[in-house]
Amino acid sequence: MLDPRLSIIEDRLSNIERTIVVSSGKGGVGKSIITSTIALILAREGFKVGLLDLDFTSPTTHIALGVSAEKIQPIEDRGIVPPEVHGIKYMSLIFYLGDKAAPLRGNEISNALLEVLAITRWGKLDFLLVDMPPGIGDLMLDVLKYFKRANFLIITSSSKMAFETVRKLLLLLRGLGAEIMGVIENIKLDDSTYIRREVNALGEKFLGEIHFDENLEEAIGSVEKLLKTKFADEVRSILWELLKT
Amino acid sequence: MHEWALAEAIISAVSQIAERGNLRAIKEVTLRIGELQQIDREILKFALSQMASGKLAGVKFRMKLVRARFKCRVCGHKWTFNENSPPNHIKEAIHFIPEVAYAHLRCPRCSSPDFEISGGRGIWISSVRGVK
Numbered sequence: 001m002l003d004p005r006l007s008i009i010e011d012r013l014s015n016i017e018r019t020i021v022v023s024s025g026k027g028g029v030g031k032s033i034i035t036s037t038i039a040l041i042l043a044r045e046g047f048k049v050g051l052l053d054l055d056f057t058s059p060t061t062h063i064a065l066g067v068s069a070e071k072i073q074p075i076e077d078r079g080i081v082p083p084e085v086h087g088i089k090y091m092s093l094i095f096y097l098g099d100k101a102a103p104l105r106g107n108e109i110s111n112a113l114l115e116v117l118a119i120t121r122w123g124k125l126d127f128l129l130v131d132m133p134p135g136i137g138d139l140m141l142d143v144l145k146y147f148k149r150a151n152f153l154i155i156t157s158s159s160k161m162a163f164e165t166v167r168k169l170l171l172l173l174r175g176l177g178a179e180i181m182g183v184i185e186n187i188k189l190d191d192s193t194y195i196r197r198e199v200n201a202l203g204e205k206f207l208g209e210i211h212f213d214e215n216l217e218e219a220i221g222s223v224e225k226l227l228k229t230k231f232a233d234e235v236r237s238i239l240w241e242l243l244k245t
Numbered sequence: 246m247h248e249w250a251l252a253e254a255i256i257s258a259v260s261q262i263a264e265r266g267n268l269r270a271i272k273e274v275t276l277r278i279g280e281l282q283q284i285d286r287e288i289l290k291f292a293l294s295q296m297a298s299g300k301l302a303g304v305k306f307r308m309k310l311v312r313a314r315f316k317c318r319v320c321g322h323k324w325t326f327n328e329n330s331p332p333n334h335i336k337e338a339i340h341f342i343p344e345v346a347y348a349h350l351r352c353p354r355c356s357s358p359d360f361e362i363s364g365g366r367g368i369w370i371s372s373v374r375g376v377k
Contacts, residue, residue, distance in 0.1 A: 079247050079250030080341065096338040097345055101348060
């Protein structure tokens with residue numbers, strides 16, 4: 001018995017120039033808001049951008065982007081064409097979940113990913129941003145399997161506890177030969193150099209710091225406000241530096 | 246999966262089988278179609294006929310419907326999609342991504358979302374017959 005979906009995934013992703021998987025291993029470090037902000041910045045610069053929210057059990061990028069699943073839905077056309085939101089082709093299970101929680105076990109998460117990748121027609125993209133859920137498990141292994149040329153952008157907070165998981169993720173990705181872009185330290189509150197030193201000691205690239213921005217929460221849901229925050233300015237400068245290399 | 250997207254995946258998979266097996270032509274493909282995705286088999290057949298060319302020209306597709314069955318992991322109750330069919334908007338969501346069934350469906354006996362889809366979830370190619 002052969003699952004035909006496996007045969008089409010490579011084809012579906014074939015016109016994507018660069019895939020950036022935003023990951024941490026740890027929750028609450030700001031992956032989704034950073035992913036959404038990067039997607040918005042790149043789209044504003046005229047790049048063709050897609051955003052895939054792989055946090056199946058608790059997707060949140062739609063909140064950052066101010067997307068209402070009641071008003072916007074993917075288009076059916078020989079598969080699913082993601083709707084365009086603020087210039088971003090946007091795909092999330094939120095379109096099919098409504099406000100319900102999706103209590104998925106590992107195998108079901110793998111199956112959902114396979115389905116999403118098999119039916120979504122991204123077309124030509126300069127960048128596909130992938131927002132990962134917390135955890136180093138089935139989904140991470142599946143992403144490594146299906147996105148063979150992906151670049152991993154790793155987010156941590158300043159917390160030693162968060163970095164303990166990030167360290168494990170970095171070592172795992174490196175062991176598997178994945179392309180690691182580097183580490184961003186988010187929600188920075190003080191002058192500690194702990195994360196920078198630890199990242200450098202691992203031989204990975206420390207990409208920069210994003211300081212805690214007390215105005216960020218109020219800007220979530222309004223992309224205009226979001227893009228004017230200090231948070232977005234710091235994301236922007238890290239991003240341009242990163243894309244130069 | 247949407248019927249056209251599904252047809253594209255089936256054609257791609259069967260073409261790869263033909264290449265790997267050094268087959269000159271594919272004569273017959275048998276598909277097992279899970280009920281849960283509510284695939285319109287007529288649309289699927291039409292899409293397949295439109296896409297089949299080269300080594301697949303004239304191939305016959307046989308389709309077998311597999312009933313969707315569920316088993317509750319908490320109380321052990323078994324049921325079918327047929328018996329407890331959800332409203333149309335939920336059926337449509339399940340049509341695209343069957344795993345959202347876990348968000349929308351519950352065990353009819355104990356209301357748990359912790360159940361397994363014990364059959365009839367996806368689409369499978371169960372046999373391919375060709376000539377060398």
